[in-house]
Amino acid sequence: xxxxSIHSKAHLLRRVFVWELPVRVYHWLNALCxxxxxxxxxxxxxxxxxxxxxxxSSFFWFGTVRFLHFxxxxxxxFNFAIRIYWGFVGNKYADWKNFIPTNKKYFKDxxxxxxxxxxxxxxxxHHSIGHNRLAGFIYFLTFLAFALQCLTGFGLYAATSNxxxxxxxxxxxxLFGGDFLMREVHHWAMWFFILFAVVHVYLVFYHDYVEGEGxxxxxxxxxxxxxxxxxxxSQEEDKK
Amino acid sequence: xxxxxxxxKTTYFEELQERGYSRRDFMKFCTMxxxxxxxxxxxxxxxxxxxxxxxxxxxxxxHFQECTCxxxxxxxxxxxxxADIILDKLSLDYSETLMAASGAQAEEAMQRTMKxxxxxxxxxxxxxxxxxxxxxxxxIGGKTSLDILKEAAEGAKAVICxxxxxxxxxxxxxxxxxxxxxxIHKIIKGKPIIKVPGCPPIGEVMAGVLVHxxxxxxxxxxxxxxxxxxxxxxxVHDSCYRRPYYDAGLFVETFDDENAKRGYCLYKVGCKGPxxxxxxxxxxxxxxxxxxxxxGHGCFGCSxxxxxxxxxxxxxxxxxxxxxxxxxxxxxxxVALGVTAAGLAAHAVATNLRKHKIVESxxxxxxxxxxxxxxx
Numbered sequence: 001x002x003x004x005s006i007h008s009k010a011h012l013l014r015r016v017f018v019w020e021l022p023v024r025v026y027h028w029l030n031a032l033c034x035x036x037x038x039x040x041x042x043x044x045x046x047x048x049x050x051x052x053x054x055x056x057s058s059f060f061w062f063g064t065v066r067f068l069h070f071x072x073x074x075x076x077x078f079n080f081a082i083r084i085y086w087g088f089v090g091n092k093y094a095d096w097k098n099f100i101p102t103n104k105k106y107f108k109d110x111x112x113x114x115x116x117x118x119x120x121x122x123x124x125x126h127h128s129i130g131h132n133r134l135a136g137f138i139y140f141l142t143f144l145a146f147a148l149q150c151l152t153g154f155g156l157y158a159a160t161s162n163x164x165x166x167x168x169x170x171x172x173x174x175l176f177g178g179d180f181l182m183r184e185v186h187h188w189a190m191w192f193f194i195l196f197a198v199v200h201v202y203l204v205f206y207h208d209y210v211e212g213e214g215x216x217x218x219x220x221x222x223x224x225x226x227x228x229x230x231x232x233x234s235q236e237e238d239k240k
Numbered sequence: 241x242x243x244x245x246x247x248x249k250t251t252y253f254e255e256l257q258e259r260g261y262s263r264r265d266f267m268k269f270c271t272m273x274x275x276x277x278x279x280x281x282x283x284x285x286x287x288x289x290x291x292x293x294x295x296x297x298x299x300x301x302x303h304f305q306e307c308t309c310x311x312x313x314x315x316x317x318x319x320x321x322x323a324d325i326i327l328d329k330l331s332l333d334y335s336e337t338l339m340a341a342s343g344a345q346a347e348e349a350m351q352r353t354m355k356x357x358x359x360x361x362x363x364x365x366x367x368x369x370x371x372x373x374x375x376x377x378x379x380i381g382g383k384t385s386l387d388i389l390k391e392a393a394e395g396a397k398a399v400i401c402x403x404x405x406x407x408x409x410x411x412x413x414x415x416x417x418x419x420x421x422x423x424i425h426k427i428i429k430g431k432p433i434i435k436v437p438g439c440p441p442i443g444e445v446m447a448g449v450l451v452h453x454x455x456x457x458x459x460x461x462x463x464x465x466x467x468x469x470x471x472x473x474x475x476v477h478d479s480c481y482r483r484p485y486y487d488a489g490l491f492v493e494t495f496d497d498e499n500a501k502r503g504y505c506l507y508k509v510g511c512k513g514p515x516x517x518x519x520x521x522x523x524x525x526x527x528x529x530x531x532x533x534x535x536g537h538g539c540f541g542c543s544x545x546x547x548x549x550x551x552x553x554x555x556x557x558x559x560x561x562x563x564x565x566x567x568x569x570x571x572x573x574x575v576a577l578g579v580t581a582a583g584l585a586a587h588a589v590a591t592n593l594r595k596h597k598i599v600e601s602x603x604x605x606x607x608x609x610x611x612x613x614x615x616x
Contacts, residue, residue, distance in 0.1 A: 010605055045570075046556065049493050049506065056504075062489030118587070120594040159517075160478055174464035177408075177545040179475070179515035184558065184569070191573035195580050202584045209594050212602045 012228040018093045018130050019222040026083045027219055033076040034193055040069040041190055073153055080146050093130030099140040109133035117206070127234040129226055136204075138196075145192050152176075152186040243554040248294035252454075253288075261321065266291070269321040270336035276448040276523070277460075278470045290455040297454055298353055298361035300392055302383040304378050305412050305421050309440040310403040311337050316526070317443025336380070339364075347381050352510040354395050362453060363396035365389065368405045368412060369427055370419035377419040381596035389427060398432040398459050399424060400449060404542060407435035408468030425466065432459050439542035442523050445471045465545075467517065476539045477513035479521035482506065500536065509536030518543045 019027070043065050052059070087096035101107060113134040115122040126132055131139065155172030156179060176182040209214040218224045226234070250258075256266055261284040267288060274283035303311075341349055353361055367385075370377040375384030379437055393399055401424045404410035413421040425433050436449055452460040460468040477483065485491070485505040492509050507514070513521075516539050520531040532539050538554070541547040551558020557568040592599070 010609065027381055047489055047491060049491065049508075050489055051498065052490065056485050056488040059488035059490060063487035065489075067485075120590055159473070159475055178465070179517075180512070180541065180544055180546070180550045182442050183515055187557070188569050188573075189575065191569065194573065195576060198577065198580055199584065202588075206588075206591060210591065210598060 008037075013225040014228055014231045015223050016129055016226050016231070017091075017223050018218055020086075020091055020094060021222065022082065022086050023090065023094050024219055026079055026086070026221055029075065029079050030083075033072045033079065034197065036072040037076065038190060038193060040065050040072070041187075044069060045187060046077050051198065070157060073150075073157070076146075077150050077154070080150070081141075084143075098136040099143065101137065106133055108139075110137060117203075117210075127230055127237055129224060129231075129234055142196055145189055145196075149189050149193075152182050152189070155182055156186065157180075201239060245374065250457070251293055251295055252291040255296070256291075256321065265321065269319050272319055273448060273451045276444055276470070279454055287451060287455050294454060297450075298357035299364060300350060300353055300361055300396075301337075301364040302366065302385075302388065302392060303336045304365065304367030304369055304405070304464055305419070306403065306405045306410075308366065310366045310446070311335075313403075313440035313443045314446045315443070317447050319444075319447075324582070328499070350392070354392065358395040360397055361395065362398050362400060362450075363392050364400045364402055365406045365424050366402045368409050368421040368423055368440075370412075370421050372418065372420035374514060386427070389424070393428045393431060396431060398434065398453070399428055401425070401433060401435045401437075403441055404437045404439045404547070407437035407543075408545040410439060410547050414546075425428070433466055434459055434462065434468060437467065437472075437543040437545075440548075442471075442519060442525065445519055451585050452459060463517075471519045471523075473518070474515045474517065474522075475514060476516045476521050476533070477511075478515055480505075480533055481521065482533060495536070503536075506533060506536075506538040508556060509538055510540075510556055512541030512544070512550075512553075513539040516541040516544050516547075533567050 024134050044062075046063060047065075052225075086094050087099070101110075108114070109126060109128075110133040111124075112126045113128070113132045116126055117132075118134070151169060151172050154166050154169035155176075158166045158168075158170040161167065173182055176185065203215055207213075213224045213226060215224065241570070267284070268282045270288040270291065271284040274281075274287050277283065277287075281287065301311075336346075338345055339349070351491065367378075369375070369385045369389055371386070375386045378385040380388060386603060405412065405421075406424045409417075409421050409423045412419060413423070425435070434449060436446060438445070445468075447469065449460060452468070452470075460470060463469050463472060465472075477486070480486075482503060482505050485503070486507055490499065490502075490504045492504045492506050494500070495509060505511070511533065513533065520539070524531045524534070540553045544550070557570065
């Protein structure tokens with residue numbers, strides 16, 4: 001094999017710093033919280049059967065599970081709040097405009113992603129470096145699910161607390177006409193998180209495999225490796 | 241004609257004395273009521289003072305679509321004065337169940353109270369109002385309950401909805417609600433409405449609400465749904481004597497198991513205590529004797545809206561209609577997860593077919609770089 005044939009294949013890669021530290025911390029903390037919340041949530045919803053001759057006073061495991069659920073919920077909430085703040089002060093990949101469609105082009109780009117990566121009917125390449133438009137929009141939906149989960153969760157929790165913060169949510173049960181429906185909604189919404197997580201992890205594998213830009217490691221170091229050609233195209237698109 | 245001044249009317253205390261109650265009985269009652277209302281220790285004096293100085297509150301008590309269990313619960317509240325004072329004295333104006341008058345006389349009494357005490361009387365409603373078939377499902381004295389309610393509410397100072405029927409429609413409004421039974425707050429607007437849900441509500445709670453209005457001349461503090469906070473701000477679950485078993489994770493699995501005998505938590509056999517706001521765990525029933533959970537049966541949430549439609553009484557998760565008879569959120573979720581996994585697997589296969597060239601060129605590029613290193 002001669003040197004020229006190697007060069008014709010090899011890409012020049014650009015290191016682009018995409019995910020700032022707060023975004024990465026948010027991501028992993030969020031992932032951890034969601035895992036804990038789903039796990040403990042399932043247990044709270046349908047606790048395992050325990051037969052024991054011991055007195056109840058020697059157990060508190062269910063209380064501990066609930067404690068973990070509530071602690072994770074607090075971390076989840078404030079982590080989410082910080083991420084929203086970062087959507088206004090962070091870099092362009094963290095900006096809130098990545099998530100909420102503000103123009104027609106957003107939907108056009110979203111369609112392009114669908115054709116390229118989901119239906120795989122077209123070879124049109126979208127030049128997204130941070131979130132692609134479809135992912136951004138799905139994240140917006142997850143933010144709505146976060147909000148719903150925080151509202152219903154703290155709504156359920158409010159009556160058990162004397163602290164002012166959870167009591168900010170004491171109006172939520174009235175929206176649902178009581179705790180019963182609110183509890184149901186809280187349970188149903190959890191399944192959205194599970195389905196999202198499965199699809200999300202799969203697509204990270206997919207992008208890493210097909211694009212070779214270090215998608216998976218980007219959430220650790222913060223950078224992606226973008227081919228020079230794509231980098232330039234992306235630059236042009238930004239100018240438009 | 242000189243009308244008698246308001247102060248000349250007999251007060252509650254005077255009426256009680258006539259009935260043979262001692263001052264001691266009276267003070268006991270006042271203390272009990274103050275405690276139920278969650279007042280501080282001086283509250284008993286406030287209640288006593290109000291009952292000593294105020295003449296009786298005009299009340300119209302209407303019965304629509306209901307079973308009268310609210311009235312039954314009320315007259316069985318733990319202190320005899322409750323029934324004597326509040327019901328005998330208070331509801332004399334008009335109450336289908338307990339008034340002596342009947343027919344035209346009764347209707348006349350109601351009209352008179354509405355006219356004489358316009359803007360002062362309290363309207364108590366037991367039962368829901370049917371809208372179906374122009375309201376013929378509930379008619380009294382030739383008038384539909386809707387007309388009677390609207391007429392009576394017009395001059396009322398406040399409306400008290402006794403029980404789940406009046407507060408949220410109760411059983412008769414369960415799907416498909418053939419009579420279109422409607423709770424009071426959906427009909428009457430612009431009046432203070434106090435909901436006292438429960439099927440029935442606890443007698444002492446009912447008395448407490450009335451004593452509060454008597455004592456303070458104002459309606460009690462209400463929560464977002466319109467229930468008095470003093471009695472409906474805690475879940476049955478959070479004031480349950482079996483709560484330690486819940487926190488310990490010890491549950492009854494079936495009603496005939498060892499755990500049931502030991503009195504463990506009824507959470508897994510469908511107790512609705514965790515989503516029901518009521519004072520049952522604290523006040524209990526029948527002179528504080530017991531309440532459903534204490535007798536080994538889960539709470540089924542009778543004071544919550546739509547409790548009849550809110551899924552099975554003996555299971556934690558409700559069935560979901562439209563997904564087969566025995567589906568719950570978790571079963572539907574599992575299926576959705578399976579479908580998603582299958583979709584992803586299909587996508588992975590498709591990726592390797594359709595993106596085959598791209599992936600191959602990436603691999604090729606990598607391999608060539610590796611070669612280049614080795615050749616050096």
